[in-house]
Amino acid sequence: MLDHELLARLLSRALRNGGDYADVFCERRNALSYRLQDGHIHESGLSLTQGVGIRVIVGESAGYGYSDDLSSEALMRAADAASLIARNAPRRAHGSIPIAPVAVAPLYDQHRTAHAASRRYADLLSRADVAARAFDPRVGSVNAHITDEVQEVWIAGSDGRIVHDRRPLVTLGVQAVSTSAGDRGSGYAADGGRTSIAYFDEHDPEAIAREAARIAIVNVEAIPAPAGEMEMVVGAGAGGVLLHEAVGHGLESDFNRRGVSLYSGRVGERVANELVTILDDGNIPGERGSLSVDDEGVAGAHKVLVEDGILRGYMQDRLNARLMRVAPTGSGRRQSFRSMPQPRMCNTYMPNGESTFEEIVASTKRGIYAKGFGGGQVEISKGDFVFMVAEGYLIEDGRITAPVKNATIVGNGPEAMTRVTAVGNDSRLASRHYTCGKGGQYVPVGVGMPTVKISAITVGGTGA
Amino acid sequence: MRSAREDEALQTARDAVALALAAGATGAEATVGIGRRLSVEAREAVITKLEQSTGKSLTVRIFVDGRKTTFATADFERDGLRAALARAVEQAEHVAADELARLPDERAETVPDLGLYDPAIVERGDDAGAEDALAIERALREADPRIVNSNGSHFGDSSSLVALANSDGFAGSYLATRASRSTSPVAHDGPHKRTAHYGTAARRLDELDDNAEVARIAAMRTTEMFGARKPGTMRVPVIFERDVAAAVLSDIFSAVNAANVAVGNSWLAGRTGEKIGSDLATIVDDGRLPGRLGSSPFDGEGVATRRTVVFERGVLRSFLYDSYFARRLGAATTGNASGGGIGPNSLYLEAGTGSLAELVAKTPRGILVLDTIGFATEHATGTYSRGARGFAIENGELAFPVEEFTIAASLPDMLAGIDAVAADLRFDGSVVSPSFRVAEMTISGS
Numbered sequence: 001m002l003d004h005e006l007l008a009r010l011l012s013r014a015l016r017n018g019g020d021y022a023d024v025f026c027e028r029r030n031a032l033s034y035r036l037q038d039g040h041i042h043e044s045g046l047s048l049t050q051g052v053g054i055r056v057i058v059g060e061s062a063g064y065g066y067s068d069d070l071s072s073e074a075l076m077r078a079a080d081a082a083s084l085i086a087r088n089a090p091r092r093a094h095g096s097i098p099i100a101p102v103a104v105a106p107l108y109d110q111h112r113t114a115h116a117a118s119r120r121y122a123d124l125l126s127r128a129d130v131a132a133r134a135f136d137p138r139v140g141s142v143n144a145h146i147t148d149e150v151q152e153v154w155i156a157g158s159d160g161r162i163v164h165d166r167r168p169l170v171t172l173g174v175q176a177v178s179t180s181a182g183d184r185g186s187g188y189a190a191d192g193g194r195t196s197i198a199y200f201d202e203h204d205p206e207a208i209a210r211e212a213a214r215i216a217i218v219n220v221e222a223i224p225a226p227a228g229e230m231e232m233v234v235g236a237g238a239g240g241v242l243l244h245e246a247v248g249h250g251l252e253s254d255f256n257r258r259g260v261s262l263y264s265g266r267v268g269e270r271v272a273n274e275l276v277t278i279l280d281d282g283n284i285p286g287e288r289g290s291l292s293v294d295d296e297g298v299a300g301a302h303k304v305l306v307e308d309g310i311l312r313g314y315m316q317d318r319l320n321a322r323l324m325r326v327a328p329t330g331s332g333r334r335q336s337f338r339s340m341p342q343p344r345m346c347n348t349y350m351p352n353g354e355s356t357f358e359e360i361v362a363s364t365k366r367g368i369y370a371k372g373f374g375g376g377q378v379e380i381s382k383g384d385f386v387f388m389v390a391e392g393y394l395i396e397d398g399r400i401t402a403p404v405k406n407a408t409i410v411g412n413g414p415e416a417m418t419r420v421t422a423v424g425n426d427s428r429l430a431s432r433h434y435t436c437g438k439g440g441q442y443v444p445v446g447v448g449m450p451t452v453k454i455s456a457i458t459v460g461g462t463g464a
Numbered sequence: 465m466r467s468a469r470e471d472e473a474l475q476t477a478r479d480a481v482a483l484a485l486a487a488g489a490t491g492a493e494a495t496v497g498i499g500r501r502l503s504v505e506a507r508e509a510v511i512t513k514l515e516q517s518t519g520k521s522l523t524v525r526i527f528v529d530g531r532k533t534t535f536a537t538a539d540f541e542r543d544g545l546r547a548a549l550a551r552a553v554e555q556a557e558h559v560a561a562d563e564l565a566r567l568p569d570e571r572a573e574t575v576p577d578l579g580l581y582d583p584a585i586v587e588r589g590d591d592a593g594a595e596d597a598l599a600i601e602r603a604l605r606e607a608d609p610r611i612v613n614s615n616g617s618h619f620g621d622s623s624s625l626v627a628l629a630n631s632d633g634f635a636g637s638y639l640a641t642r643a644s645r646s647t648s649p650v651a652h653d654g655p656h657k658r659t660a661h662y663g664t665a666a667r668r669l670d671e672l673d674d675n676a677e678v679a680r681i682a683a684m685r686t687t688e689m690f691g692a693r694k695p696g697t698m699r700v701p702v703i704f705e706r707d708v709a710a711a712v713l714s715d716i717f718s719a720v721n722a723a724n725v726a727v728g729n730s731w732l733a734g735r736t737g738e739k740i741g742s743d744l745a746t747i748v749d750d751g752r753l754p755g756r757l758g759s760s761p762f763d764g765e766g767v768a769t770r771r772t773v774v775f776e777r778g779v780l781r782s783f784l785y786d787s788y789f790a791r792r793l794g795a796a797t798t799g800n801a802s803g804g805g806i807g808p809n810s811l812y813l814e815a816g817t818g819s820l821a822e823l824v825a826k827t828p829r830g831i832l833v834l835d836t837i838g839f840a841t842e843h844a845t846g847t848y849s850r851g852a853r854g855f856a857i858e859n860g861e862l863a864f865p866v867e868e869f870t871i872a873a874s875l876p877d878m879l880a881g882i883d884a885v886a887a888d889l890r891f892d893g894s895v896v897s898p899s900f901r902v903a904e905m906t907i908s909g910s
Contacts (some may be wrong), residue, residue, distance in 0.1 A: 032555070037727060040560035045804075046552050047536040051519075060507075064515040068538035074518075081516040084590065118558040141728045177728055177844050184844040186729070227872070227908035228697040258507070260615050260650045262657055338519065377837045377851075381615075381650055381657040384868055386838035386851030406842055408849035408870045410908075458694070460849050460870020460908035 001026040002052070004099040006072060007156040010054060011097045013079040015158060017086035019056040019063075021318065022158040025295060026052050027337040031149035032115045036125040038141070044118075051337040054082040057319050058089045060257075064340050102161045104299070107285055107292045108168055108194045116197050121146050124172060124197065124205045131206035132176045135213035138220060141177040144209070146170070148197055155297035163297040169288065169444060170197050171433055174209045178216040185222065185405065187215025188374075188390065190433030193286040208431075215372060215391050218403045225392065225407030225461025231367030232409065232457045233360055233395060237430040238373045240447025243278055244348050244436065245376040245385040246413035247271075251305050251313075252343040252438075253320035253331070255380050262383045262414060266311050272417030274309040275353055282330050282346030288432045288444035289346035291330065296341050300330035305348075309417075317343040335441035342438060349448030353423025357451045360422050362398040368407060368459050369393040369400055383413035408460040416454055424451030470637040473498055473627035476522065476540055480549070481631050483542075484526050487550040491527040491567045493630035493765060496520070501622035502590055506597035507614055516590060525765075525804070526552055530561040534804055568787035568797060571634040572761060572768035579755040580640040582668040585621045593619040596645060596675055603679030604649045610690075611683050613650035615659060620644045621669075626760075634766040642757065643669050647682045653690040660685035660835065665892050667755050685834065688855075692865035695856055695909040701830035702871055702905045703823055703857070706888050708836050709897035713813060715841045715848060715875060716747065717895060720774050720782075721806050722789035724843055731846030731876060732780060741778035741879035744816060744900070748773055749784055751799055751809030758810030758894030764801035769809055772798040778879070784808065813897040816885030820899045823886050830857045831907055833871060846875035869909035878902050 002010075007024055014022040028050040035042050051068040052075055063085025065078035125144045132142045148170045156162040173190030189211035191203055234242055255261035263271060272278075282291045282300030293299050296318045304312045316324070317332030320343055332341040361369065369392060376387025389407040393400045429448035436445040466474075477494040484492035498520045505513035524535045526549070535552040537545070600617035620643070627637035646663030662682035664673040673681075704712055724730040732740070741747075751769025753759050763769055765787060773781045783793070786801035800806050824832060836850040853867035873881070881903040889898040 034558070040562070041558060042560070042562070043532045043534065044555050044559050045534040045536070046548070046555060048548060049536070049538055051538060059510075061510060061512045061514075064513070064517070066517045066519070068519050068521075078517065084516070085511065085514045118555050122558040143727060175729075179728075184728075184731075184842075186842065186844050227870075227906050229910050255615075258615065259613055260657065260659065338517070340513070340515070375839065377839070379659065379837060381659040384837070384851065384853075386870070388838060388849070406845070406847040406849055406872070408838055408851065408872065410838075410851040410868055410870050412868060458868065458870065458908055458910070460851070460872050461906070 008097045008099050010079045011158050014054050014056050014082045017083045018089045019058045019086040021057045024054050024156045026154040029151045033147040034121045036144040041122050053337040054078045056082045058086045061085050066337050098160050099162050102163050104163050104292045107290050128174050128205040128209040132209035132213040135210050136217050138178040138180045139176050139213045140179045143175040146172045163293050165292045174212040176212040176216040178220040180220045183220050185216045185219030187212045191431045193432040219405050222403035222405035225404040227461045229458050231364045232454045233369045234452045235371035236426045236451045237428045239449035241373040244447050245378040246416050248345045248348045249378050250380050253314040253316045254343050256314050257320045257324050261380050270309050271311045272309040273420040275423045276309050276420050278306040280348045284347050287347045287446040289446040294330045294332045295334045296332035298328045298330045303329050315343045317341050333443050339441050345445050347446030352425045352427045355422040355424050360451050360453045364395040367395045369395050386410045411457045419455045421455045422453040426450050477627050477629035480524050483546050484549050487553045489526045491631050493525045495523045496627045499624040502593050503620045504593045504597045505616040505618050506601045507616050511594050527566050528556045530563050530565045531556040531559040532565045564791040567630050567632050568765050568767050571766045575636040575761045578759045580667050582641045584669045585641040585643050586623050599675040600647050600679050603676045607680045607683035608687050610651045610687050611649045615648040617647040628766050636762050638761050645678045649682050649686045651686050689865045692867040694868045695866040697908050699904050703832045703901045705834050706899045708833050710895050713897045714895045717808050718843045720784050722783045722785040723806050725783050726789050726792050729844050736780050739779050741775050742882045743777045744882045744885045745775050745778045745879050746814040747775040749809050749811045753810050756810045756891045763799045767797050767799045769799040808895050811895045815887045815889035815898045817887050820886050825860045827857050848875050871905050873905040
């Protein structure tokens with residue numbers, strides 16, 4: 001997007017007051033969307049953004065400036081803004097910086113350029129709409145959306161490396177609302193990934209729509225969730241939201257380097273039951289959280305976060321890895337050129353254990369089976385988390401019985417991980433639609449999990 | 465008096481409208497936003513983040529005989545714009561024609577100065593912002609020796625210019641500023657680390673809480689939770705402190721958002737005129753309060769903002785509309801168009817009497833909620849459920865801190881159950897509320 005000579009000048013300018021490292025993040029993003037409501041394509045959108053963010057790192061400090069004006073004057077002003085962080089730092093000479101491209105092993109189609117013909121998006125949404133309505137006459141309202149974007153980035157560092165990545169991302173989501181005798185239920189399902197809309201040639205939009213409708217019908221028939229402490233069976237796939245909230249965020253290196261996470265300084269210690277292994281991997285083809293290189297130009301690693309209950313390491317970006325004297329793990333991510341990178345999760349999951357789903361359910365006396373999740377949140381210092389059950393059932397005497405609606409689960413991350421008493425042999429990644437927020441920045445992620453039993457957790461509902 | 469910068473931005477908006485019409489649009493509206501922002505973070509005696517940036521955006525809403533499409537870019541270059549707008553018009557062909565989709569039928573006739581711009585923010589250098597962040601860090605340690613660490617203290621400010629023009633002849637612009645201070649200290653409570661967050665925000669610098677006050681409240685919120693335990697499962701009165709009360713009001717907003725009402729995704733659909741809340745539930749949206757964060761002279765489609773009574777003594781009086789959903793639901797716009805959808809201006813619960821402490825004192829037994837996590841609200845049914853922490857109230861006094869529990873009820877029951885409202889309403893956001901008490905909710909703990 002910018003020529004190498006200009007990149008070199010920007011890096012030199014950014015480091016004019018000194019600094020340990022500087023980088024220039026150039027981004028071009030092209031996003032197209034269609035939204036269906038009440039059986040019609042209601043609106044469409046096209047968004048073209050481009051800009052450059054320039055960062056200077058000095059010790060534990062970072063200066064940042066960005067510009068959506070690509071003139072060299074405006075970019076120099078952004079470099080000047082970034083350089084201010086080093087104005088009181090000891091001056092260190094930086095010579096001219098030769099920029100050399102570094103090849104990246106691409107995880108996805110690097111040649112996909114423009115979008116498909118408009119009609120294809122409209123057809124996919126219409127098919128989803130018809131399928132959701134046909135599922136059950138109680139399905140009243142259907143909303144569906146599709147987004148198709150390509151984010152192209154060039155990242156040049158003061159180490160002279162420049163990398164380029166081209167990241168496709170498609171999502172097709174369906175929201176169904178059902179009504180029956182004054183009750184309402186809603187269901188959401190979505191799929192997609194780092195691919196093109198050709199994905200939906202093999203993954204029918206009808207299947208996504210039927211799944212949304214199915215959940216909406218389960219919820220319209222559901223009874224209020226019980227309240228109080230009980231056993232919980234976490235469903236395979238989407239249950240990974242629990243890992244993401246209960247453990248994942250607490251293992252991001254910024255919180256740990258600053259000593260504010262409950263996991264700070266605990267590498268090598270037992271933090272979970274020995275049945276628990278947690279991995280984060282940015283290299284799984286097609287997944288939403290996958291990246292050929294992260295937003296600091298670092299190739300993704302397969303990270304073992306927790307192994308047989310022992311904490312093995314954190315997810316690292318450049319700034320925190322340097323201060324903690326370890327290698328960055330390809331976890332530096334940002335929402336756009338308007339934000340500095342943060343250490344973030346990619347695709348976080350738990351591999352297979354040995355129990356079967358049937359054994360786990362049969363071993364549960366009174367509990368809740370949380371099959372689908374609507375999202376969650378964690379407070380990383382003490383580890384208290386909450387997440388919402390989008391599809392849940394009661395388990396009574398080893399059998400799944402009535403569906404329950406609107407259950408909220410609260411717990412404490414490390415406490416919940418010591419209460420894992422069975423791990424299933426059915427691990428899988430959830431359908432691809434999760435987005436993670438941190439410090440106001442949103443990035444696509446993947447989650448996964450086998451069926452897992454937790455011996456006690458607090459369920460917040462209004463029922464008996 | 466419009467500044468030269470505003471004139472220039474308005475000209476860009478007018479040019480974009482003309483290009484859209486030339487590409488085949490039957491109606492078009494362009495919004496130009498130009499902003500500058502400063503964001504500083506300090507930890508202990510070190511500035512750990514310093515960010516200064518300028519940015520701009522252009523959003524064009526295009527109507528082609530009732531087919532709507534939106535185009536957004538930051539590149540104002542004319543040839544590129546012409547090509548992109550032609551493509552957006554082409555894209556609209558696949559949208560279903562909707563006779564209600566068009567520019568608003570009314571537009572702001574005047575653009576009053578609502579005092580949204582504080583020159584002191586623009587004139588202040590980044591050094592002063594950095595000094596604020598450092599001062600909050602120092603004050604944290606002075607406020608309580610148990611504060612041993614922090615997630616960072618922040619000062620941020622921004623100034624923005626909004627210019628909007630449409631093909632029906634509306635053209636208007638305004639300037640606005642915002643400043644904020646916030647912090648999240650960390651303390652050790654035995655084996656646990658505890659943190660809490662407090663922040664202040666305003667259009668004017670001199671309306672912010674000062675650095676010491678921000679630090680004092682954040683430190684108090686962190687250390688007052690020492691020794692917190694899980695409460696039992698029970699049904700008791702629940703008091704929402706004003707910040708969490710504001711979050712409840714955000715859920716009320718979702719239910720009165722006409723875009724949700726129109727598609728049946730609101731428990732309030734079809735219930736205008738019904739008595740739903742208690743007599744204390746008077747909820748107002750006002751876009752014209754001088755100097756407030758939720759104020760603007762015109763909304764996101766150039767319609768004059770106004771005051772709308774949403775609930776009057778518990779009776780649902782009005783949803784909040786933009787022009788499109790007003791047409792769909794047979795109402796008039798309330799001037800709530802925002803960012804292509806519907807947003808609150810200043811949405812607030814009318815203040816009652818007395819302090820939060822007095823509200824606690826007249827509650828024999830219950831829970832005071834100081835913080836919630838999660839966002840589980842089922843807008844179709846109005847079911848509300850959150851993870852929470854706060855205090856158990858016994859005999860009208862704060863007995864002990866509690867955490868790791870949920871509070872749950874339906875929003876209709878909560879609105880009907882509001883039986884006391886305090887006087888502590890502050891306009892430090894666009895959705896705000898005084899503290900209030902709900903007669904009974906389900907607490908799920910051990």
